[in-house]
Amino acid sequence: MKLIEYDLEEQSLDAILDSVLEIASLESIRVYSINYSNHALAQKHVRGANERTYPVPKEMFQLVENAGRALVLNEPSFVHSGQTYGKQDPENGTEVYIPLKKTLDLKDYCYGLAVLVSAEQVDESGFLKDPELCALLRKANSWLSAEDDAARRRESMMQIAYMLCEIIDGKEPYLISRLFNMAYWGIRIARHMGLGDEEIEKLQVAVLMHDLGKIYIDESILNKRGDLSETEYGIIKKRVIYSHDIAAKLNELFVIDDLPEIILCYQERMDGKGYPNGLKRDQIPLISKILGTAKAVSSMLSNLSYRRAKSIPEVVRELKENAGSQFDRKVVIAAIAVLAEEKKENQDAFGEIGIFANLSITLKRD
16 A cells, blocks of 8 residues: 555646646737626736737627637638628737637537737647647636636625615615715725725625615614614614624625625724624724725715714814724725825815715715
8 A cells, every 4th residue: 555645736727827828839818708797798817928908809709609619810800791800919920719608508608708819820720629728728717617607696696685775775765875885985995905806896795785684673773863772772783793694694605705704893893892792903804994984984974864964074083083993093094095085086176165975865874
């Protein structure tokens, strides 16, 4: 008997695409996939020496999607069914357009397009017959297919969450308007802090889902004009746990890392006086901190039934006063910078009038 070492670790997509570049002597590979939020083709991956951004080849995508076959293009352009098609860059020797499908069935859904670029012209009939190249392209397609599945699941989750928000909006008017405002401020703060697209996507989903627990709260409490009793406030606070539980259930089908935890922690405070678990400082996820700050900024800039909207200087003053206790200091610094940019942009556009990102609405309770 002999024990031997073996490696089950899969190659990353970038590594696979780099191998394709090397084996086929390509200059670059560009991968386009469907963005399910607007159902448009968008560039997703680029590898190789030429990482320029070209216009999305929509017409070529439709052509190879309908044909169900790859297209090897050596000439600068050609005419098909009365329509002219051309290379993304006429200087390229060859461009190969490969429709991305989950199976070889011509009727199967086409979720994207791979464009392989060679500086020199290649053999049109033999280019895609190399066994090693075809094996790598199949591996790449498996990765890209999994990405597409995840993207479709995320969009389905967003649609379900939005539908639940519309139900709550019937109980608590202007909820959806508030969510758009929160997303606006949250995304600007996150970008100012240097967060990447993946983290910002988590933030966007968390904004949409953070108050879904209100679906379990009685309308009379949600819309009460006077002060809440201690019992009523306790019920309101439970919405965070309810929202976490809803997000956790949805996340079993539509996986976004850490989403339930982000939603559970957005009402926590740096000094540990928040809820539901009294977490402090680094125990609170960064996206939760941004979410809580964006919610506060959005609320302060909104007209409520019991107070007027605050001005940007008033919001800045309140953020400074609560930095380190309620809010994370780094998030506050980013929020103040964003508010300063907003004020300047509004003054440049509207002089002394000025407007805020928020809709001019009156809310019953935040």
